[in-house]
Each structure stands twice: as structure tokens, then as C-alpha cells.
Amino acid sequence: MIIAILADDVLKEEWLSKEAPEEVEFVWVDSVRSLMMTEADARFDLLFTTDPERMERLKPADGKPLFVNAVAWTGKVIGQQFIRINAWPSLLRRPIIEVALTDAKQAEAVRSVFDALQWRFQLVPDECGMITPRVLAMIVNEAYYTLGAGVSTKEEIDIAMKLGTNYPMGPFEWSAVIGLVPIGLLLKELGRTNGRYAPAPVLEQELAG
Structure with missing residues (x-):
């Protein structure tokens, strides 16, 4: 082949x-x-x-x-x-x-x-975000909401997620590998029909910058 x-x-x-x-x-x-x-x-x-x-x-x-x-x-x-x-x-x-x-x-x-x-x-179903990307996008988005609330730094959030959930990468590390643009695009597409996927303000700021 x-x-x-x-x-x-x-x-x-x-x-x-x-x-x-x-x-x-x-x-x-x-x-x-x-x-x-x-x-x-x-x-x-x-x-x-x-x-x-x-x-x-x-x-x-x-x-x-x-x-x-x-x-x-x-x-x-x-x-x-x-x-x-x-x-x-x-x-x-x-x-x-x-x-x-x-x-x-x-x-x-x-x-x-x-x-x-x-x-x-x-x-998988022919749906926006499939399965894994949709979950990852939400994890990254929640991490940005946490960052925007001043709870912790990117580095500390990454460490907490790796140690606390055994993720191979923290959400910010993962977003750097995948790219923030495709993650933001997916969140916006999902957000058209479900407001809980709306990109976090800090994430949108980074995309605009």
C-alpha cells in the first residue's frame, strides 16, 4: 500500500x-x-x-x-x-x-x-472536537480560568495536574505542544452551541497577542 x-x-x-x-x-x-x-x-x-x-x-x-x-x-x-x-x-x-x-x-x-x-x-461520532481533543480543550480552558483568577501560576498548575492526576503533561505544557490556536478554534466552535466551552478571557488575550 x-x-x-x-x-x-x-x-x-x-x-x-x-x-x-x-x-x-x-x-x-x-x-x-x-x-x-x-x-x-x-x-x-x-x-x-x-x-x-x-x-x-x-x-x-x-x-x-x-x-x-x-x-x-x-x-x-x-x-x-x-x-x-x-x-x-x-x-x-x-x-x-x-x-x-x-x-x-x-x-x-x-x-x-x-x-x-x-x-x-x-x-467516534462525527461531532465537533471528537472525544480526546474536546476533553483536552476543556482542561486547558479551565486552567486558563484558574490562571485568570490568580489562584496560581502556569508552572504551579502544570505541576499540580501532573502530580495530582498523573497527566503526562500539565495543561499549559500540553497547550504549548498542541498549539493555542487550534485549541481556541475548537473552544469557539463548541461555544456556538454550549456556553460552558466559552474560551477563558486570559486564553483569548493570549490568542489576540
């Missing part, structure tokens, strides 16, 4: 940290155009955005499965030809990768690709 992948250096390193059979060939590309022109059995856009021009180019004419790193956007937003994957930085290293179908007919293609990779996956 040949898999074409568009990624930055961070996501490429995380992808390669997962073992895969030698018969699976990875082709690394540097643009959407190259991704779509590459002859492959499956394609992954790990740098996906909903930019109209990008969306227009991401239309496989050969019918091969196209996976996109679309955590905040549901199938209604990105279109049914895509398969959503949770590839936030640090989460690709997890033993199970979250995948959301935008069309039930995509299930067979997902199984085929992940069986070839010998990677485990979990189908």
Missing part, C-alpha cells in the same frame, strides 16, 4: 514514531497539489484547513480515501468525501487514533488502511 502524506516536521516525526509494516510505503509531499497528484492508495492531509481554495483542491478524482486532520469541523462543514482524523500534535503517538466518518460507506476504506498500517483506531 502507498500512502501520501502532507505534514509538517512535528507531525511527520510523530507519524514515523509509530511502527508500520515494510510493505507500506509513505510518500511525503509538501503541498496540497502534490498530495492530490501523487499516485497512492490513500492520502492524509494533516495540515487541513477549511480554506475554500484548499477545499476545492482536495477532491480526489480517483476515489481513493482522503483523511484530513479536522478536529473542530464536522462532516457537514468539510464535505462527505473526507474522513476526519484526530492528529493534533502529541495525539498521533497514542496507541489508538480517533477517526470520524463523514459517510457510513467510508468504514471499509478506514479498516483497509489501518489494517495495512497495523494501527489501532476508534470510530
Whole structure:
């Protein structure tokens, strides 16, 4: 199986940290155009955005499965030809990768690709934030509310969460790895229908700064 992948250096390193059979060939590309022109059995856009021009180019004419790193956007937003994957930085290293179908007919293609990779996956509902990112975003947001209330510093909050809950990283450390922009975007998308996801004022200030 040949898999074409568009990624930055961070996501490429995380992808390669997962073992895969030698018969699976990875082709690394540097643009959407190259991704779509590459002859492959499956394609992954790990740098996906909903930019109209990008969306227009991401239309496989050969019918091969196209996976996109679309955590905040549901199938209604990105279109049914895509398969959503949770590839936030640090989460690709997890033993199970979250995948959301935008069309039930995509299930067979997902199984085929992940069986070839010998990677485990979990189908999750086609909802904004999937599962893990939504939980992480809320943890980070609560940490920013705590910071804004003057309860403690970022460093102290990180230490407390690692020691008290056995998290691998504190919320601020995790937000630095993932990036505050995708976390803020997810919170704003979730906040459209549920006010409890509204970004903390200090988080919004950092995003604006």
C-alpha cells in the first residue's frame, strides 16, 4: 500500500514514531497539489484547513480515501468525501487514533488502511472536537480560568495536574505542544452551541497577542 502524506516536521516525526509494516510505503509531499497528484492508495492531509481554495483542491478524482486532520469541523462543514482524523500534535503517538466518518460507506476504506498500517483506531461520532481533543480543550480552558483568577501560576498548575492526576503533561505544557490556536478554534466552535466551552478571557488575550 502507498500512502501520501502532507505534514509538517512535528507531525511527520510523530507519524514515523509509530511502527508500520515494510510493505507500506509513505510518500511525503509538501503541498496540497502534490498530495492530490501523487499516485497512492490513500492520502492524509494533516495540515487541513477549511480554506475554500484548499477545499476545492482536495477532491480526489480517483476515489481513493482522503483523511484530513479536522478536529473542530464536522462532516457537514468539510464535505462527505473526507474522513476526519484526530492528529493534533502529541495525539498521533497514542496507541489508538480517533477517526470520524463523514459517510457510513467510508468504514471499509478506514479498516483497509489501518489494517495495512497495523494501527489501532476508534470510530467516534462525527461531532465537533471528537472525544480526546474536546476533553483536552476543556482542561486547558479551565486552567486558563484558574490562571485568570490568580489562584496560581502556569508552572504551579502544570505541576499540580501532573502530580495530582498523573497527566503526562500539565495543561499549559500540553497547550504549548498542541498549539493555542487550534485549541481556541475548537473552544469557539463548541461555544456556538454550549456556553460552558466559552474560551477563558486570559486564553483569548493570549490568542489576540
